[in-house]
Amino acid sequence: MCSKLLSMRSLIQPTNAILRQVLICQNKTTPNLKTFTTSPVTCVNFFNKLPAEKLWKSVTSVSNAGAKKGRGKGAGRIRIRDLNRGQVIGVGKINMLWPGLSAPVIRGRELLKQQRLPDDPDRMEKIIQLRDSMTKFRRIRLSPIERGWSGSRMPGRSIGAPDPIGEDVFTGFDTKVLQLRSLLIMKGSLGRTRNYQAMVVTGNGQGLAGFGLGRAKEAPAALRKAKNRAGQKLMHFEIYNGHTIFHDFYTAFGKTKIFVQKKNEGYGLKCHRAIKEICQAIGIKDLRAKMEGSNNLQHIVKAFFIGLLQQRSHQQLAEEKKLHLVEYRAENEYFPKVVASPSEVRTKEEIPKDETLDFTQYVMNDKVILKKKKFPPFYESMPHYKLHLKKYEKYRNHEKIRLNLKSEYGEVKSFLTDKYPEEKVETET
Amino acid sequence: MTLLFSKIAQNNIKTVITRNNDLQILTISYRKLSIVPSLYDGKEDPAPKFFSSNVQVLLKRLTRPDFNKVFRKRTNSGLAVLRTPKYKFLTNEELEAEILKANKKADVLLQMPPVVKVHQPVDDVLSKDPALVGYDSAKYLFTDITFGIANERRLIVERDPDGTLRHCGHDVRKRLNQTYFPIPGRKIKEPMMFTNEDRFNSLLDRQEYEFLLDRACLQYEPDEASYQRITSITYQHIDMNKSYDLLRSTRHFGPMTFYLTWHQSMDSLMLELLQSGAVREGVLLAALRQALLGDVANGDNAQALAQQILPTPIQLAKPERLTEEDIQLDNKCVECIEEYIVSNSAMKSQQELALQGFREHYQQLIELSRGLKKAHGNA
Numbered sequence: 001m002c003s004k005l006l007s008m009r010s011l012i013q014p015t016n017a018i019l020r021q022v023l024i025c026q027n028k029t030t031p032n033l034k035t036f037t038t039s040p041v042t043c044v045n046f047f048n049k050l051p052a053e054k055l056w057k058s059v060t061s062v063s064n065a066g067a068k069k070g071r072g073k074g075a076g077r078i079r080i081r082d083l084n085r086g087q088v089i090g091v092g093k094i095n096m097l098w099p100g101l102s103a104p105v106i107r108g109r110e111l112l113k114q115q116r117l118p119d120d121p122d123r124m125e126k127i128i129q130l131r132d133s134m135t136k137f138r139r140i141r142l143s144p145i146e147r148g149w150s151g152s153r154m155p156g157r158s159i160g161a162p163d164p165i166g167e168d169v170f171t172g173f174d175t176k177v178l179q180l181r182s183l184l185i186m187k188g189s190l191g192r193t194r195n196y197q198a199m200v201v202t203g204n205g206q207g208l209a210g211f212g213l214g215r216a217k218e219a220p221a222a223l224r225k226a227k228n229r230a231g232q233k234l235m236h237f238e239i240y241n242g243h244t245i246f247h248d249f250y251t252a253f254g255k256t257k258i259f260v261q262k263k264n265e266g267y268g269l270k271c272h273r274a275i276k277e278i279c280q281a282i283g284i285k286d287l288r289a290k291m292e293g294s295n296n297l298q299h300i301v302k303a304f305f306i307g308l309l310q311q312r313s314h315q316q317l318a319e320e321k322k323l324h325l326v327e328y329r330a331e332n333e334y335f336p337k338v339v340a341s342p343s344e345v346r347t348k349e350e351i352p353k354d355e356t357l358d359f360t361q362y363v364m365n366d367k368v369i370l371k372k373k374k375f376p377p378f379y380e381s382m383p384h385y386k387l388h389l390k391k392y393e394k395y396r397n398h399e400k401i402r403l404n405l406k407s408e409y410g411e412v413k414s415f416l417t418d419k420y421p422e423e424k425v426e427t428e429t
Numbered sequence: 430m431t432l433l434f435s436k437i438a439q440n441n442i443k444t445v446i447t448r449n450n451d452l453q454i455l456t457i458s459y460r461k462l463s464i465v466p467s468l469y470d471g472k473e474d475p476a477p478k479f480f481s482s483n484v485q486v487l488l489k490r491l492t493r494p495d496f497n498k499v500f501r502k503r504t505n506s507g508l509a510v511l512r513t514p515k516y517k518f519l520t521n522e523e524l525e526a527e528i529l530k531a532n533k534k535a536d537v538l539l540q541m542p543p544v545v546k547v548h549q550p551v552d553d554v555l556s557k558d559p560a561l562v563g564y565d566s567a568k569y570l571f572t573d574i575t576f577g578i579a580n581e582r583r584l585i586v587e588r589d590p591d592g593t594l595r596h597c598g599h600d601v602r603k604r605l606n607q608t609y610f611p612i613p614g615r616k617i618k619e620p621m622m623f624t625n626e627d628r629f630n631s632l633l634d635r636q637e638y639e640f641l642l643d644r645a646c647l648q649y650e651p652d653e654a655s656y657q658r659i660t661s662i663t664y665q666h667i668d669m670n671k672s673y674d675l676l677r678s679t680r681h682f683g684p685m686t687f688y689l690t691w692h693q694s695m696d697s698l699m700l701e702l703l704q705s706g707a708v709r710e711g712v713l714l715a716a717l718r719q720a721l722l723g724d725v726a727n728g729d730n731a732q733a734l735a736q737q738i739l740p741t742p743i744q745l746a747k748p749e750r751l752t753e754e755d756i757q758l759d760n761k762c763v764e765c766i767e768e769y770i771v772s773n774s775a776m777k778s779q780q781e782l783a784l785q786g787f788r789e790h791y792q793q794l795i796e797l798s799r800g801l802k803k804a805h806g807n808a
Contacts, residue, residue, distance in 0.1 A: 247516070264511040323518040326527065330512040333534060335500035336519075336527040345521050359516040408618065 056080045079135040086130040095119050149273055154180040162231025175202040175227045176277040179297050196222040202230040203281025210234040211301055237308050243285040247363040251307025255294035258303050259369045263288055275304050314340035322346045466661040470547040478721055479544040487717045488683035495745050498678035499535050541683040548652040553596040561592035572605050580606045614647045633666045642681045664688045690718050696776045703783035706747055708762040709738045715769045726772030731765050751798040
């Protein structure tokens, strides 16, 4: 490609030489017939015959077969530049003052005259810089807050509240993109065409949330459709103590299985990133979710929403079991707090022997999460680790001692420090 | 019997002495606060009265334990992170058993720090051996570290350079006990919050009373003068600011009430009770005074009334409906307190005003509940 450009430059020079000759001929007052030739002088050439568009095409085009192989993409690709950019009529290589073109005719009371000004040595450099900036690929830089799951790609990014319907405005809502992908579909008349599909979740962080799927020819349109559809399908979820779900549950959609666990305050959201976005949209702050089987994103979303909808409140659970539901918290010294009581309570004799009374087992519908055994790290069986343990055993309380000394004396010192003050002076110097 | 002896350099004795001097300076400087600590160092020992079951019951009832506060989340509950709550399905019987267990746990949490007399200095020479004079320039300490002996009964003796063998003083005993049998959380050196006046005052100003008292319980023995001085200043500060509610439902409310009653300065507590409409507790307080000091007019009546009050449930909030028995009991209480105000109170006018306010409020309540009962019929 570069060689092509070089060859263009070599073409330009001979044409200039011809033009100069022609000018010289015109300046002579008496034409010299000896130099007169009847052979035609061609002032039309490749460069002034064709428009810029075609010239550029000849440089940048890639054959059909080449394009299929992926040529003309990536690094080293020649891009079309607008050579007129940065150029102004009346300003050129030679810095001339043209009254009426590049300067006013009258300045003050003085009539300006056509004159040559000192040359601007940086002019060409500036223009070249401008041309380079057009062609060089620039990555869209997002602020860390705006970034999605992976840089500037759409999944994980926020696209604002759904559009208002009439006078109903979605205040406090925010929409997160969960998936944006292109689908190829075959059409009888058009052949293979590209469609975009988007899945988003919208919510106000206070219990209202919904998800939507949108398809369109263009990605932004698909996102907009999905967002507005999500706004139309809002569901309300109760949040326990404003931070978590009511109980552990198991949920599945297709081959996707999710085990969701209720967690304490401050635990955070430890789950698939899509589930995390959904939880944030709803307003759930603490939860753990373990996935099994297929990790098809649309199935994950659907399974999680179904699971949330199938939750039972504490009162419902108590009524189902006809037993008191009692909560024990470690931070409250395991004080039995009755969270729900049924209208009538069964006695011990009325409970069948094989009934599941364990709360977790009951709410999980007798499903059990597979807990894999944790193996010790590989290095623990190696000799160097034992050596390390031996070596650092004597330092094991040093941090605590340092802290204690600092709190007591304001510095790390021993009982010998006061006895030998000269040592302290030495270490300081 | 295993014996361990340690050798303490002469200058250590000096540090002990200087520390004692520090304490004296501190007691003087607390007077800037215009709080004079009063210790249980008089002739009479408060322990028999404090431990008598009658007084203990009264003090526990006056604590007004609210389980939401007794079992509240604490910053020092020993958990680095919170745990996920656990749930259980329980039948009625099981729930009752659990509540019974929780009550027992609450009793443990609300166990009051003992109130006892300040200990006497130890001066008990075991023997004098002139043959050992000048044997060493340091004194020797011998500690019996046999397993299973209570710290206060442990044998700890010292041999001075002049050949005297004697029992150690309380300070040395405490240090050695802490060295060989450390109590978790107790420091050998006194914490800065107790020794540094500014820090101590800043804690008082921030009303961190419970923290102060808890730490004092951990650091000191109840018969130490330092403990009694610190608690005394804290109780008086609470009394001055009338922030009794901060100590309610904690184990320190009983000793505080005991302290105030013992020193006959429980009238602002009585005023607070009357202002908050807790006349029954007012009667209990009068009964407590009768039990401790025996100077309440018609005190036997108050004590008899207290026995009637104790079986009734604790009123954590102001009642909305009243039964006839309630009205009867409360009227008796009001009469009893009237007598108390006339004969014993140091804040007569204020307390009378508060009682008058209670009466008016109570009259409205009676009318309301009687009217409601009439409206609903007698069923």
